[in-house]
Amino acid sequence: MNRYEHHxxxxxxxxxxxxxxxxxxxxxSYAELDAAASRxxxxxxxxxAFANGERCVVFLDNRVExxxxxxxxxxxxxxxxxxxxxxxxxxxxxxxDNCEASVLVTQASLAPVAFAAAARSPSVRTVVVVDGLxxxxxxxxxxxxxxxxxSVPGCAAARPAGIDIDLAMLVxxxxxxxxxxxxxxxxxxxxxxxxxxxxxxxxxxDDVVLSVLPLSFDYGLYQLLMCVKMGATLxxxxxxxxxxxxxxxxxxxxxxxFPLVPTMAALIVQIRNFDPAWAQSVRxxxxxxxxxxxxxxxxxxxxxPNAKVYSMYGMTESKRCTWLPPEQLARxxxxxxxxxxxxEVWVADDEGRPVPPGTIGxxxxxxGHVMQGYWRNEEATAKTLRPGRYPWEKVLHTGDLFRMxxxxxxxxxxxxxxxxxxxxEKVSPKEVENVxxxxxxxxxAALVGVPDPVLGHSLKAIIVRDNEDLDxxxxxxxxxxxxxxxxxxxxxxxxDSLPKTSTGKIxxxxxxxxxxxxxxxxxxxxxx
Amino acid sequence: xxxxxxTIRDFILTTFPGDGTEPAPDTDLLDAGIxxxxxxxxxxxxLEETFGFTVDDEDVVPENLGSIAGISAYVERKLTESGTA
Numbered sequence: 001m002n003r004y005e006h007h008x009x010x011x012x013x014x015x016x017x018x019x020x021x022x023x024x025x026x027x028x029s030y031a032e033l034d035a036a037a038s039r040x041x042x043x044x045x046x047x048x049a050f051a052n053g054e055r056c057v058v059f060l061d062n063r064v065e066x067x068x069x070x071x072x073x074x075x076x077x078x079x080x081x082x083x084x085x086x087x088x089x090x091x092x093x094x095x096x097d098n099c100e101a102s103v104l105v106t107q108a109s110l111a112p113v114a115f116a117a118a119a120r121s122p123s124v125r126t127v128v129v130v131d132g133l134x135x136x137x138x139x140x141x142x143x144x145x146x147x148x149x150x151s152v153p154g155c156a157a158a159r160p161a162g163i164d165i166d167l168a169m170l171v172x173x174x175x176x177x178x179x180x181x182x183x184x185x186x187x188x189x190x191x192x193x194x195x196x197x198x199x200x201x202x203x204x205x206d207d208v209v210l211s212v213l214p215l216s217f218d219y220g221l222y223q224l225l226m227c228v229k230m231g232a233t234l235x236x237x238x239x240x241x242x243x244x245x246x247x248x249x250x251x252x253x254x255x256x257x258f259p260l261v262p263t264m265a266a267l268i269v270q271i272r273n274f275d276p277a278w279a280q281s282v283r284x285x286x287x288x289x290x291x292x293x294x295x296x297x298x299x300x301x302x303x304x305p306n307a308k309v310y311s312m313y314g315m316t317e318s319k320r321c322t323w324l325p326p327e328q329l330a331r332x333x334x335x336x337x338x339x340x341x342x343x344e345v346w347v348a349d350d351e352g353r354p355v356p357p358g359t360i361g362x363x364x365x366x367x368g369h370v371m372q373g374y375w376r377n378e379e380a381t382a383k384t385l386r387p388g389r390y391p392w393e394k395v396l397h398t399g400d401l402f403r404m405x406x407x408x409x410x411x412x413x414x415x416x417x418x419x420x421x422x423x424x425e426k427v428s429p430k431e432v433e434n435v436x437x438x439x440x441x442x443x444x445a446a447l448v449g450v451p452d453p454v455l456g457h458s459l460k461a462i463i464v465r466d467n468e469d470l471d472x473x474x475x476x477x478x479x480x481x482x483x484x485x486x487x488x489x490x491x492x493x494x495x496d497s498l499p500k501t502s503t504g505k506i507x508x509x510x511x512x513x514x515x516x517x518x519x520x521x522x523x524x525x526x527x528x
Numbered sequence: 529x530x531x532x533x534x535t536i537r538d539f540i541l542t543t544f545p546g547d548g549t550e551p552a553p554d555t556d557l558l559d560a561g562i563x564x565x566x567x568x569x570x571x572x573x574x575l576e577e578t579f580g581f582t583v584d585d586e587d588v589v590p591e592n593l594g595s596i597a598g599i600s601a602y603v604e605r606k607l608t609e610s611g612t613a
Contacts, residue, residue, distance in 0.1 A: 085561070086561045109559060239558060239564070239565065240565050241558050241563070241564055241565040241567070241568045242568065242588060242589055242590055242593075242594075243565075243588070244585060244586060244588055244589050245589060245590065263565060263566065264565075267565060267569070271585055272585050273584075273585040273586060496570055496573065496574075497566055497569075497570050500566060504565075
């Protein structure tokens, strides 16, 4: 029943000297993080006249200041929103305006974008800049140091911050069209999700989690939130572009938990000089965002012999929906498992009623982790949150198609609007892509449907290959050997790379739009 | 004939246009949001095809591939090593 920031207070009291965050070789203890968050909260009150419930947007790289700001904002009774540092001016201005942010926190290298966006957002009273104030800073800007210097330390703590049903954060997410939507999560929502996930991961205070995922991405953000809840250590890196720099940290920091997205897994499995010492301490690996091809799962298990591999599925609107108990992985490598602890999910027909095993339907989610709605977007909220069992309850309609096997395990089939129809048959692109990934030499694959007067969709596989020897004939032969005839692509196209979101999901929708010859609105790269 | 650095700069500009501004030779291509992890792979493939040497896993580090100047120096070094420069 406490607000989420209380976990930081508890961890700092229980193990003040223990490292909370390791970043760029520097270690920040729980006592230091706790004190810094309190100073930031005081800065909000003293320098920005920050009122309870106001919004503060954090536009920073993965760094210690991001964590300080997040907990400082909560301590000041505020609502935080972390925005991906690669976001451009228009989008940032939209977010600032949409949530009526009163404070924006940024860093010198992002200042041009931040200042331009803030200038267009009348609600922004103060801009805080880490790494020094640039010469062209607007009058409302303060350096991080100046902002954290206050005349009345403890002024934020002296006033009531609120209770656990207060809004804690907005996570901006986007669909394939339109502007990003702010997913509203209360302290209670976060607590519910974090408790559930740390239960099945068997998280403990001696965990050391290495995360390269952006803190703007809920999967990355929860690595921080859950480490603080446990009093564990987060090794925070900002990218996986150079695996040779990141992977040795697994050994150096004795990392126990390593969250991945499929692109990272694809990079790891093709490293030729993988040092077994890197993997020794890792006791679990998680994957979400999109399913791992089974071939990559098996290779990861080989590389990380002491690690349990968790396949998970979720969407920002409920943080996480399902997890596959690792001991099930060998039997059902393509399943994303069961509802996370303390929640319920079912596969539903168009009326929201459960369908029998084997039948494809939309996944519906019920539990304390389900969002309160999209910030000031009632139309989108009404489409996603629908009436539930009790008069006060709303359940989450994910828009994702699933089927359940006889034993209750779930399988992702595709986005409701992803399904291709060819020869009158429904084809899930993912099913075909999984087969393509099983062929050695296929690094990335996407299946699209090219409009065809006879077939409906004529299937085309777009492939990024590891070597030129792999030709279309070999790929089609492989598909014929493993897929029903109607699922076999008619054509193959080779490319050097496929478009992706900043979180590593292949943007199949962009390729599909291209195949249909329609323009794709510039999708949000930042807040996938 | 274009210098190695020009060839590399042109490749970066055309493959990872970003916001269209030309990065300085020592601009950190990752920090500037010009390339990401997939960009690094694309770059490695292009280097191998264009200059005809193999980029070893150990070589895929920011010192070698993090900036246009860094990439140029790396390519020159590899070409010297293989005796083709």
